[in-house]
Amino acid sequence: MNELRPLLASLTGEMNGWLREDDPLIGELTVPDEGDDVVLALAAQSRRAAGLVRRSDTPLSDAMSLWQASTRENLQLRCSPEATTADISNLLDSWLEHPMPEVSEPGGDRARSVRLPVPLRQAIVPLLEYGFTARTVTLARRLNTPPPVSPSPALIRPAREDDGERMRELMRELMATEVSFGSGYQRAPEVSDHHVEEALTLHDGWAVVAEIDGLVVGWASMAPPEFSGWAAPSVRPRPAAYFGNAVVDPAVRSGGIGRALASTLHNHAHSHGVDTIILDAASNNTWSVPFWHRLGYRPLWTTWRRRYPTSD
Template sequence: MEQSPELLAAHQARRAAFDPLLASSQLLPGPGEYDTTLSCPGGVALVRNVDADPETWGYTFFAAHESKLVPKVDGPKAFADLLDLWAEQDAFRPGPDSIATITWPSRDTAVSRALVERGFTPQAILAVRLAGQSVPGNADSGVVIRRAKPRDTEAVTRLWMEQLRWDAQFGYVAIRPSTASGLAEQVAQAVGGEEKRAWIAERDGEPVGLIVVQPPAYASWAAHLIRVGPAAYLNCGAVTAGERGGGVGSALARHVHAELDAEGIGAILLHYTATNPLSVPFWSRCGYRPLLTAWTRGTVGPVGSGGAASAGETDAASSSDETGATVG
């Protein structure tokens, strides 16, 4: 796969012009056993075909099969040409639990029409908030916010699962047979380990909101995508259905971000679903803005696997780096 210095320089210049916060683009990795490569005038790409491991936590956020396009281009024409070459490989085939995905800088809108014309829709947004930005929140919200402890395992599990079921209706999350056991491991890290930290919002002693954050020491898989550090990753934000719209999420976000800012964390990353009508405005009010967008065809999970609309005010899901690898 020919990656000429001139093409890589043009790709990087375009990327930096649209969003200087993005880290420098890297060379495409060599193709693996099931990968293929594409090329056209002004562009090269790796097509990575992945079958998910059904026993893992990550399967909640993966389709059973995923075809991922990772391009380097000098402009929109080459981008569109690579999409067409990709389609010739049957990457856009219909079918349950199978998706085609390309992750691209959100601010490079010049390629959007080419994606839409080929049936892609924006699905997951990786967003970033730099330290020091104001976050809405009402000091009189009536909730008490505190760090979660091992005794909160049941409450954290309930709130996190409620958020996953809410997200499932948008087609980028699926409740799998492995989801419960995987979630148990995530919750254990959040309430008693070093890998994650969790905050609970309580009203009259009842847990009604949750935020879980992966500190910088464990968030390098996401932090390497930006030039600002140290960076943390917000894994989960949830407000139980009956409390949605009552200020719980705002109060919780304001408290947690104030703590993280005071610790000197330079940026926080998270994912939300582009079609979620609650997440998009909520996280924008909290100072987050789109960085990378995962455009997809198809849905995660078999047909009819979407969860009921039952969870709270915020969401977070998984991450796609520039090679298209999804990490929960």
């Protein structure tokens, strides 16, 4: 690692320079740091690409395990603007020749992933050739002006504690859909309840529900800037808020309820001085990314994933 640090620092600086010119909304990259979780340090033969591979494990009971394998290797890639597909292939080849770690707990799953800025198009073909698929797209939109209010057949109001049971039911339905698309991982049903509990801790209008004839048919939540620090580095403009969840009953989809939920939170965020909203959408879910694009979001980052069998 020590011998690669000057190269990683140089490539990070170069990468930030050309990304800033290509898309000023994309966040600043930092130089990958050392740590006990680093398992590999890699460099292409050309020295135009390099990176660190980090090992991480998430308990199956953790809500984050709904969206990612419980045992993961993540590549932090840095490259110069002159990096070619051959350079990326060379780096991936060095990474993948090492065996994938075993799962950290029974019933777990394994994957390798790399999160890349969308303008790094020379990485796409090598990733596909090495069996990676686009799993998640990180999108963002700015709130330069008050967003338009979308009409809705439902009453949009702040979420309450007594909405919890119905919100949990809708969240479990959403996770079943994401698993069927290959976007999420099969977990115990109650694991997704953590998202609802987290949303109900948000007060002052940061979590809302859609109600028709007394029945909650959808809900959405957004973390205010003070709780979005982990996601904020994805963008340059601040303050940034993270749009965590948006769920609509399948029986009433395509009726404007999802748009109304999002519009309500957009206006709430704007009134609280938020500049940029960030969210992650599942690439495999053919409804998700087009929906957010219609609401003014655009892609900044793509997380690529290669799944592995539970054991070799």
